[in-house]
Structure formats: structure tokens, C-alpha cells
Amino acid sequence: FDILTVCVERHGYRLKLSLLSHNTFARICRLIVHPDSNLALEAVHFFRAVLSMRDDFYSRYIVRHDLLGLLFTALRRNSPRQNLLGSAILGVFSQLSGLHNEMLLAHVMNAHADDLLLLEQPLDIAASFREAWELQKEMPAAVGNKLVRRQSEMMEEEAFFSKIGR
Secondary structure (H helix, E strand, O other), X not given: OXXXXXXXXXXXXXXXXXXXXXXXXXXXXXXXXXXXXXXXXXXXXHHHHHHOOOOHHHHHHHHHOOHHHHHHHHHHHHOOOOOHHHHHHHHHHHHHHHHOOHHHHHHHHHHOOHHHHHHOOOOOHHHHHHHHHHHHHHOHHXXXXXXXXXXXXXXXXXXXXXXXXX
């Protein structure tokens, strides 16, 4: 998995096409709930590397296949013990709460709101999820206005350059 992790970081586009078209990403993520903790740990590290890419295609894929549910399942199985696998999973959720990815935050808050209790004990990651969720609720109006402004600016530029080209 280390080779795949490096490939995700260095060869983003080509590997993304391969991972998503052959369903390899979901297959690797299913190893998160594997009984062998070393294999599960490597799958968690790979998942974290994919999250660090901050790619909307991966985010949509994670939501569509509910791959975060696998992380919650593994954390639930591992919750009485405090070991490297549990720490790695908590690290993924900590990273996820800091990404401010609207799609993934909405998925966690809507589909896995009950599972957020698992994230409250060791670190208060659930509170950071809730804070990020509240910020996302407030921000769409401002982001939407920026998007409309950018589109209008692009249309003005297009009109300007089409006049020059005549």
C-alpha cells in the first residue's frame, strides 16, 4: 500500500482514473474492517493519503460508496482498545474535520450523526465536526455570491475578447 500511497501523491490524475474506474479504491477501503490489524492500518493510511488530495471526485466516491461508514465500523470494533489502528482512524477523522469539505461534512453529519459519539471520548473531534458543519451552513451564501460574481466576470471578459477578435 505504501507504493500506492506514493503514487496517489505523485501521479494524481492517472492513478485516480485507475482507482475509480476499476473500483480499486473501494476494495482497498474494505480492508479497513479486516481482522488483521496491520492490513487495516495500511488501508487507513491509504485512505488518509487520498483524503489529503482534496479532490472532489474522491469525495463524491467516498460519499457514494459510504466509505466513511467503514471507518466508523472499524473504530466501533476497536473502541475498547487504544492502539495504533484506533489512533490512525481518529487521525483520519481529525484531518477530515479540518478539511472543511462540504460534501464529506454533510455526509458525516447526516448519515453518521449517531456514530459521532465514538469521536468524543479520546479527543473531541466530534465538536470540531459540529463547528465545521455550522460554518458550512453559514458560508454557502457568501460562496454562492462569489461564484455568481466570478461567472459574471468571466462573461464580461468573454464579451470583451470577442469584441477585440472582430
